[in-house]
Amino acid sequence: MTLRECAAGSDPLSALWRDYLDGRMTQAVLFIGESGVGKRTFARLLAQALLCDSEKDAEKKPCGSCRGCRRFLARTHPDALFPAPLPKEKTIKIDALREMIDSLNRHSLEGGRRVVLIENAERMTPQAQNCLLKTLEDGAEDTYFILTCDAESALLPTIRSRCRIVRVQPWEAGRIEQALVKRGIPADRAKALSVFCEGSLGRALQMQDDASYWQARDTVKRSFLAVRGMGTLPAAAQALKDQKDNGDRLLDILEQEIRALLHAKSLGGDDRSDDFPPAWQEAPAASLCRILEAVLTARRQKYANVGWAALSEGLMQTISEETKTWQV
Ligand SMILES: [Zn+2]
Numbered sequence: 001m002t003l004r005e006c007a008a009g010s011d012p013l014s015a016l017w018r019d020y021l022d023g024r025m026t027q028a029v030l031f032i033g034e035s036g037v038g039k040r041t042f043a044r045l046l047a048q049a050l051l052c053d054s055e056k057d058a059e060k061k062p063c064g065s066c067r068g069c070r071r072f073l074a075r076t077h078p079d080a081l082f083p084a085p086l087p088k089e090k091t092i093k094i095d096a097l098r099e100m101i102d103s104l105n106r107h108s109l110e111g112g113r114r115v116v117l118i119e120n121a122e123r124m125t126p127q128a129q130n131c132l133l134k135t136l137e138d139g140a141e142d143t144y145f146i147l148t149c150d151a152e153s154a155l156l157p158t159i160r161s162r163c164r165i166v167r168v169q170p171w172e173a174g175r176i177e178q179a180l181v182k183r184g185i186p187a188d189r190a191k192a193l194s195v196f197c198e199g200s201l202g203r204a205l206q207m208q209d210d211a212s213y214w215q216a217r218d219t220v221k222r223s224f225l226a227v228r229g230m231g232t233l234p235a236a237a238q239a240l241k242d243q244k245d246n247g248d249r250l251l252d253i254l255e256q257e258i259r260a261l262l263h264a265k266s267l268g269g270d271d272r273s274d275d276f277p278p279a280w281q282e283a284p285a286a287s288l289c290r291i292l293e294a295v296l297t298a299r300r301q302k303y304a305n306v307g308w309a310a311l312s313e314g315l316m317q318t319i320s321e322e323t324k325t326w327q328v
Contacts, residue, residue, distance in 0.1 A: 001209075003049050004059055006042045006202040009179050012166045013042055020046065021058050026164040028136055028145040030121070033168035035150050038200030040119055042168070043148045047115045048072045050144055051080055079114040085123060092124040097131040104140055114143045121147040122154035129156045136162045170199025180204060192217075192275070195260045196253075216246060220253045221275045223312075227319045228279060236316055237309075244308035251302070255295045262288050279326055287322045294318040 003020065007013035019025055029046070031039035045062060051072050054063035062069050071077035081103055083096040100116060118124070124132065133156065136145060147163065149155055171179075173194040179201055180190035185208055197204035207213050223239040226232055243250060257275060265285055294315050301311045 001041075001045065001202065001206060002060055002062065003042070003045050005205060006038065006045050009171065009175070009201045010038075010168060012168065016046075016164075016166055020049070025050075025144065027139060027143065028163040029147070029166060030155075030160060030163035031146075031148045031166050031168055032152050033150070034170060034199075037168045037170045037198070038202040039148050039166075039168040041200070041202045041206070043117060043119070043146050047080065047117045047144075047146050050113055050115050051077055079112060081114070081116045083116065083118050083124075083128075090123065092118070092121075092128050094125060094127040094131050097124070097128045097135075101131070101135055104135070104143060112142070114140075116143065116145045118145070118147045121149045121159075122151045124155075126156070129159055133158055133162065171201060172199075176201050176204055180208070196256050213249075216249050216253055217275065219243060219246070220250055220257065223250075224254050224316060224319060225257070225276060225280065227316050228277070228323050230320060233313075233316055233320060237313060240308075240312045243312075247302055247308050247312070248299075251295055251299050255292065255299075258288055258292050258295065262292070279323065283322075283326050287325060291319055291322055 003017050007017040016025075016029065029043075031043050033039045048062040048069055049058070051068045052062040052066055053068040054061060054066040056063055062072075064073075068077065072080050075082065081100045083092055083100045085092050086096070104114060104116075118132075132145075136159070145163070147159075152160070176197060176199070177190045177194035180193055181187055183205075185193070189208065193204040193207055197207060219239055223236045226239070227236050240250070261276060261280065262285055265288075298311045298315045301314075302308070
């Protein structure tokens, strides 16, 4: 995906994209928005575009295949820095920032652009934030700082005031659906994507291009959603065979599907996925909530190393018992 595609439909992102094209990028940009609205996708693409060596015009960047892009994606680009929490830690500590500053100093004579990408910047400790602030104030030439943040209030006001703030808002499902149809995506897919992209057109487009996503959706439809009474269990179990490595994704999709169905029910509208057999569409909310609980239990079991066959069968048993109570 290019920056242009990712910015589509969002005024603040489009404005930033135009400034990038005109060479008017501010040195520090802070993306603020709820989790899942697409700010991280855009921030990563922007960082990659700044380091893309392709001869193509800026409008087509990042190209994804030049040396700069490949090294950025592999996280081996010497001029791309990603201060982040250490493994098993939740906060970004001052050491990570000091390491970044050392690295910036080391490369300062090499020329060329450098990009510092700090995702979940609110995770920086106050000491780390102060350290970053100092660097922002010094403003090294040709160095870009790109930050993303879910919780604005956790960032020092002095950091916020040093950055161009780009607020990324989630889109309504209907607007995303229209935008997708306009791009030639078939209506049924556009509808499904609009429900599951969590308000991010960029994510919807990514999902559209990801064949493995559609295969996983189909597997969920043929397994968990096809369960209706004991007789249907063997076929459903068969669909889940050899899906162990895909288990997290299948559970994610099932959870998203059920949440979207519950949401649609609460609104009384028809913003729902067509993946569900008719009986599910009429299922009582309390029963769907119990299934949702079972999905969460299955996920916990997966983390606790319970085998995929055992946990998926357990989940299908629960679904089977719930479907029995539906008066449809
Ligand atoms: Zn490139």
